[in-house]
Amino acid sequence: MDAATTLYTSERIAAVRASTAAAGIDALVITPGAELRYLTGYDAHASERLTALVVPAEGPATLIVPRLERPLAASSPLPGTGVGIVDFGDGVNPYALLASFLDEHVGSGRRVIGAAERMWASHWHGIEAAVPSASLAMAATVLSPLRMVKSAAEVAELTRAAEAIDRVHTRMGEWLRPGRTEREVAADIKAAIVEEGHTAVSFAIVAAGPNGASPHHGVSDAVIESGQPVVVDIGGVVDTGYGSDCTRTYCVGQTPADFNDYYGALRAAHQAGVDAVRPGVTASSVDAATRAVLTDAGYGEFFTHRTGHGIGLDGHEAPYIVDGDDTVLAPGMAFSIEPGVYIPGRHGARIEDIVVCTETGVTRLDTLPTEVTIL
Known part of the structure; x- marks a missing residue:
């Protein structure tokens, strides 16, 4: 069994989902960085194009990714975690795509979103515009206690x-x-x-x-x-x-x-x-x-x-x-x-x-x- 199989698992996603619910957060939105890699094994490139893992407190975890980078995500350990992939082409508003996903799996009322610790401000502003009812929490509230204890x-x-x-x-x-x-x-x-x-x-x-x-x-x-x-x-x-x-x-x-x-x-x-x-x-x-x-x-x-x-x-x-x-x-x-x-x-x-x-x-x-x- 290779290291990726033991490091990045569906059980980790399930634990994060349970901790998200316990923290009173409706969904995590995780952009490229150590938090995304911790959850999926995908070492994504941060750029002006949105890459975001959405983990609802209830419902499927999904990675929203630029279409040109889908092959990279698909070849990472991510598929083994049970996380789905939704891509978008240039010219498509990815924040509207994220908002639609939240409407489907969280609901359309006021939502608390746990944002990645090092999310670009430009991406958060894009999310705010697409989901005006959202209030910001820190995903680290959920992820840091889990990441501290190494398997x-x-x-x-x-x-x-x-x-x-x-x-x-x-x-x-x-x-x-x-x-x-x-x-x-x-x-x-x-x-x-x-x-x-x-x-x-x-x-x-x-x-x-x-x-x-x-x-x-x-x-x-x-x-x-x-x-x-x-x-x-x-x-x-x-x-x-x-x-x-x-x-x-x-x-x-x-x-x-x-x-x-x-x-x-x-x-x-x-x-x-x-x-x-x-x-x-x-x-x-x-x-x-x-x-x-x-x-x-x-x-x-x-x-x-x-x-x-x-x-x-x-x-x-x-x-x-x-x-x-x-x-x-x-x-x-x-x-x-x-x-x-x-x-x-x-x-x-x-x-x-x-x-x-x-x-x-x-x-x-x-x-x-x-x-x-x-x-």
């Missing part, structure tokens, strides 16, 4: 992605050395991300020396110097759309003394975060456990972002491991643990793994050692 098949895909990105990190010595620029190293890393099993690169941060103090630095033409710590945060997606995200910190030559002062505390904070994960605790409590270690060591002010984020078909999705997110962790939730220390003008470090909450605790999908690697 065994989804965990398998995240594991495959994590193993592939770990293999890239083990090759860092091939590229990271003094005299090369961050951009040159990143280009080699991006090629390796695909070589090691991803179908696309999501990002490749290579941040040397002072640039390591900027958590989302990216890359530059800065030349890597001997004795500089280098933060390398990389990720990609495998063919089913599930992603990887792993950060390690390297040093070309001897590590600076002030770097050594905080790196041990960073490793302890990362381990504390991993150890705090188990069913029944809140996302915010994991953040607190991680942050407390760095605060107690005197580096709390230099940990400037949340401890982590969920991952799946989106690189960042719920739950968020941050103060204020009181999501109760449950088996199947997958997210990063990624504390960092960033010393302005000097350097920085981050350790990031993807973990999965299990029935008994936690599993790390990224299994590399967390010591700084000297190259």
Whole structure:
């Protein structure tokens, strides 16, 4: 049985339909993005032409799709989910088609439509004009709780992605050395991300020396110097759309003394975060456990972002491991643990793994050692 068969099922559509009804929403309207792929396996192209999956609380789920893209939808896993396809040609008003479908399967009164989280505003305005009685809700109200808890098949895909990105990190010595620029190293890393099993690169941060103090630095033409710590945060997606995200910190030559002062505390904070994960605790409590270690060591002010984020078909999705997110962790939730220390003008470090909450605790999908690697 291939991955698509186990990932995209009629049972998933049925669960979403039941959750839609329970939320008091009459229908979901899902345009291209991770939500559409989660429901159907169809990785649709977003454009000015409307592509929209309509999932009524009661009634058949149907994909409205431009006629020229129907073959793409039909060749995706979508037909195996039981979702029907209705196409339209150029010159036809797709919003009127959607309104007609809602009239048939929801009724013609006031309707609550759960819109895709990242629906283009132009499409929502088109729906509003065609369905003036509609009121807007967020489809994420229904979909986010379901997407947070990964099935065994989804965990398998995240594991495959994590193993592939770990293999890239083990090759860092091939590229990271003094005299090369961050951009040159990143280009080699991006090629390796695909070589090691991803179908696309999501990002490749290579941040040397002072640039390591900027958590989302990216890359530059800065030349890597001997004795500089280098933060390398990389990720990609495998063919089913599930992603990887792993950060390690390297040093070309001897590590600076002030770097050594905080790196041990960073490793302890990362381990504390991993150890705090188990069913029944809140996302915010994991953040607190991680942050407390760095605060107690005197580096709390230099940990400037949340401890982590969920991952799946989106690189960042719920739950968020941050103060204020009181999501109760449950088996199947997958997210990063990624504390960092960033010393302005000097350097920085981050350790990031993807973990999965299990029935008994936690599993790390990224299994590399967390010591700084000297190259």
